[in-house]
Amino acid sequence: MTIEAAMDISSRIETALDLAVSHAESPHGPPLLTEAIRYAVFPGGHRIRPRLSLAVAIACGDRHPEAADAAATAIELLHCASLVHDDLPCFDNASLRRGRPSVHAAFGAPLAVLAGDALIVLAFETLARGTMTCAHVLPILMTTIGRSVGSPHGIVAGQAWECEKTVALTEYQRAKTGALFIAATAAGAAASGQDPDPWRHLGERLGLAYQVADDLRDVLCDEAELGKPIGQDAALHRPNAAAQLGIVGAKRHLEDLVQSAVSSIPDCPGAPALRDLIKAQTKLFFPKQLALVAA
Amino acid sequence: MTIEAAMDISSRIETALDLAVSHAESPHGPPLLTEAIRYAVFPGGHRIRPRLSLAVAIACGDRHPEAADAAATAIELLHCASLVHDDLPCFDNASLRRGRPSVHAAFGAPLAVLAGDALIVLAFETLARGTMTCAHVLPILMTTIGRSVGSPHGIVAGQAWECEKTVALTEYQRAKTGALFIAATAAGAAASGQDPDPWRHLGERLGLAYQVADDLRDVLCDEAELGKPIGQDAALHRPNAAAQLGIVGAKRHLEDLVQSAVSSIPDCPGAPALRDLIKAQTKLFFPKQLALVAA
Numbered sequence: 298m299t300i301e302a303a304m305d306i307s308s309r310i311e312t313a314l315d316l317a318v319s320h321a322e323s324p325h326g327p328p329l330l331t332e333a334i335r336y337a338v339f340p341g342g343h344r345i346r347p348r349l350s351l352a353v354a355i356a357c358g359d360r361h362p363e364a365a366d367a368a369a370t371a372i373e374l375l376h377c378a379s380l381v382h383d384d385l386p387c388f389d390n391a392s393l394r395r396g397r398p399s400v401h402a403a404f405g406a407p408l409a410v411l412a413g414d415a416l417i418v419l420a421f422e423t424l425a426r427g428t429m430t431c432a433h434v435l436p437i438l439m440t441t442i443g444r445s446v447g448s449p450h451g452i453v454a455g456q457a458w459e460c461e462k463t464v465a466l467t468e469y470q471r472a473k474t475g476a477l478f479i480a481a482t483a484a485g486a487a488a489s490g491q492d493p494d495p496w497r498h499l500g501e502r503l504g505l506a507y508q509v510a511d512d513l514r515d516v517l518c519d520e521a522e523l524g525k526p527i528g529q530d531a532a533l534h535r536p537n538a539a540a541q542l543g544i545v546g547a548k549r550h551l552e553d554l555v556q557s558a559v560s561s562i563p564d565c566p567g568a569p570a571l572r573d574l575i576k577a578q579t580k581l582f583f584p585k586q587l588a589l590v591a592a
Numbered sequence: 593m594t595i596e597a598a599m600d601i602s603s604r605i606e607t608a609l610d611l612a613v614s615h616a617e618s619p620h621g622p623p624l625l626t627e628a629i630r631y632a633v634f635p636g637g638h639r640i641r642p643r644l645s646l647a648v649a650i651a652c653g654d655r656h657p658e659a660a661d662a663a664a665t666a667i668e669l670l671h672c673a674s675l676v677h678d679d680l681p682c683f684d685n686a687s688l689r690r691g692r693p694s695v696h697a698a699f700g701a702p703l704a705v706l707a708g709d710a711l712i713v714l715a716f717e718t719l720a721r722g723t724m725t726c727a728h729v730l731p732i733l734m735t736t737i738g739r740s741v742g743s744p745h746g747i748v749a750g751q752a753w754e755c756e757k758t759v760a761l762t763e764y765q766r767a768k769t770g771a772l773f774i775a776a777t778a779a780g781a782a783a784s785g786q787d788p789d790p791w792r793h794l795g796e797r798l799g800l801a802y803q804v805a806d807d808l809r810d811v812l813c814d815e816a817e818l819g820k821p822i823g824q825d826a827a828l829h830r831p832n833a834a835a836q837l838g839i840v841g842a843k844r845h846l847e848d849l850v851q852s853a854v855s856s857i858p859d860c861p862g863a864p865a866l867r868d869l870i871k872a873q874t875k876l877f878f879p880k881q882l883a884l885v886a887a
Contacts, residue, residue: 325763326744330752334743382709387701406682410705411752414677417709418742421716425734432731439720439730447713448629449621457625457706468620 302570306355310347313366314338314373317423321415333404333412334419337377342395343581346481347373349503352574353485353496356567360489364434367427368484371420371442376477378416379452381409388456389529396524417446437487445480452477459535466536470508471501478504495563502558503579509551510582512538517586548587555579597865601650605642608661609633609668612718616710628699628707629714632672637690638876641776642668644798647869648780648791651862655784659729662722663779666715666737671772673711674747676704683751684824691819712741732782740775747772754830761831765803766796773799790858797853798870804846805877807833812881843882850874 318338322331347369354365384391384399385406392402401409421439428435448454455473458464482500483493515530516539530537539547558579559572613633617626642664649660679686679694680701687697696704716734723730743749750768753759777795778788810825811834825832834842853874854867 321743323744325760327749327752327756329755330743330749378709382705385705387705405755408752408755410677410680410682411748411755414673414708414712415743415748417712418738418746418748421734422738422742425731425738429731432727435730435734436720436724436727439716443713443717443720447717448616448625448710449618451713453706453710453713454622454625457622457703460624460700460702460706461622465620 302355302574306348306351307344309351309362309366310344310369310373311341313370313427314341314347317367317370317374317419317426320422320426321419329404329408330411330415333400333408334415336403337381337400337412337416338374340395341373341377344373345507345578345582346376346477348578349478349500349575350481350485350488352571353482353499354489356562356565356571357486357489357491358566361428361431361434363427363429364431364438365485365488367423368438368442368488369481370427371423371438372477372481372484374416374420374423375442375446375452378413378420379446379456381413381416383456385409388459389533391526391529393520393525396521431490434487434490437493438484441484441487441493442480445476450476459533464536470505470536474508474511475501475504478507491565498561499558499575502554502561503575506551506554506558506579507582509538509547509554510579510584512540513544513547513551513587514584516540516544517584544587551583597650597869601643601646602639604646604657604661605639605664605668606636608665608722609636609642612662612665612669612714612721615717615721616714624699624703625706625710628695628703629710631698632676632695632707632711633669635690636668636672639668640802640873640877641671641772643873644773644795644870645776645780645783647866648777648794649784651857651860651866652781652784652786653861656723656726656729658722658724659726659733660780660783662718663733663737663783664776665722666718666733667772667776667779669711669715669718670737670741670747673708673715674741674751674772676708676711678751680704683754684828686821686824688815688820691816726785729782729785732788733779736779736782736788737775740771745771754828759831765800765831769803769806770796770799773802786860793856794853794870797849797856798874801846801849801853801874802877804833804842804849805874805879807835808839808842808846808882809879811835811839812879839882846878 318335321334350369350372351365381400383389384394385401391399400412424438445451450472458469479497479500482496486496487493520527559575562568562571613630616629645664645667646660676695678684679689680696686694719733740746745767753764774792774795777791781791782788815822854870857863857866
């Protein structure tokens with residue numbers, strides 16, 4: 298995958314997100330809500346999930362570009378919704394996100410609850426809008442993405458495990474982080490008219506890799522670099538791979554997961570380019586401090 | 593509409609809701625979340641919105657019964673989600689709902705936020721599941737129902753008006769209450785393969801009527817009868833038709849709205865039965881104290 302192609306992916310995602318968010322805006326709507334919704338989505342983080350989804354759709358031939366954009370957008374909107382709700386005072390009470398006040402810190406908890414709700418609704422509306430010329434892919438996109446977000450196995454369920462006295466650790470991590478990565482690869486394939494199932498393994502491995510990288514960042518980075526509070530896992534008694542395996546062990550685990558992900562890419566016209574892209578992308582979420590750690 | 597037909601509507605709705613909620617449950621999911629989701633939906637209130645939606649679908653010929661059930665179910669799940677979030681400490685802080693502890697009072701605010709989120713996702717998943725044999729109605733159901741819930745004009749936006757310093761009153765009431773009633777009638781028609789637009793007026797009038805009835809109940813009923821705190825509009829400085837028009841004026845306005853609603857029903861095979869049903873249903877939400885008020 299060339300730099301130009303990667304830039305094209307970024308540009309498609311930002312354009313599609315902007316269009317989707319504009320549908321939630323109106324001069325007659327409540328101004329603070331619409332401001333909070335846009336604030337929750339822009340400027341974004343690395344957009345890892347939608348980039349992954351769109352990259353898979355392109356590797357599969359990009360047969361329905363609007364559906365692929367809609368799937369990527371829906372996944373990012375749902376990710377943003379989960380961040381807004383997870384940051385609420387009744388959960389992590391995080392006042393910082395992406396280097397600036399979190400939505401509830403900037404707008405108050407009521408508007409943060411509502412902005413998250415509106416983003417969930419907008420995600421599904423976006424799928425309907427993006428499949429007007431290829432309605433046959435709408436059901437599979439909805440069920441694939443819906444399953445990754447809702448109860449019993451999606452990100453909402455993942456967050457809910459934090460409210461249980463006994464946590465099923467594998468189920469927790471799969472739901473909280475893995476599910477949306479699996480949806481990203483599966484929905485990308487489905488948006489191009491391909492069977493999504495062979496693509497789940499790629500998403501699952503990358504989700505696990507991302508979780509390990511996130512655990513390492515929580516331990517290795519400083520707050521300014523991370524754009525959110527550090528040491529949260531220890532403070533909130535959450536499991537952390539770096540704490541369990543040590544930093545060297547966690548780094549090795551992360552490399553193995555990326556290798557397994559890349560090897561799992563199904564045969565398709567864009568497989569070689571997708572492999573290159575994923576290698577380049579995953580480097581981005583390795584904390585730079587890891588370069589100093591002996592393998 | 594016979595009593596048997598009305599009972600059939602109730603039975604279809606409860607069965608469809610139970611099936612939908614069961615899809616959010618799993619022995620491997622987080623137990624408290626799934627408990628909170630079921631608690632938020634059962635036992636229900638009057639199920640006014642899904643009854644209305646299904647009654648319209650039946651009046652239009654009930655061409656796709658599973659889609660009609662799904663539309664009614666999605667609308668009720670979204671209504672339940674809005675109640676769970678509106679009751680949160682950061683909004684109304686209501687500890688009572690339908691005569692027992694509200695979801696956050698019973699499960700805590702974190703699980704109430706997540707149960708609401710999960711219900712929103714489940715509503716859209718239900719639409720996808722219910723249209724597997726008639727996928728051509730899925731896009732119109734999604735856009736009709738999505739618009740009534742999200743930003744800028746749905747119930748989320750309605751609730752967000754309460755966070756603004758200056759409230760656009762008509763827009764507030766239309767979004768907070770009217771939107772989901774409009775979706776109920778429009779989606780009912782769409783689920784039977786009919787053009788939803790001629791059915792919007794019926795939903796809009798009934799939504800306004802319901803708002804006026806709710807305002808009257810807030811003033812006239814006691815807490816035990818209402819199953820939730822009374823006098824909330826005055827306490828929370830919200831507009832109330834009974835306070836603005838007086839009880840007699842509000843009662844007359846309510847009767848006019850119901851009459852206008854019934855007159856607006858488009859020509860269709862089941863129009864006479866639907867008119868009877870709506871007259872009978874709307875009587876249920878007139879507070880019984882109104883019988884003592886001179887017209």
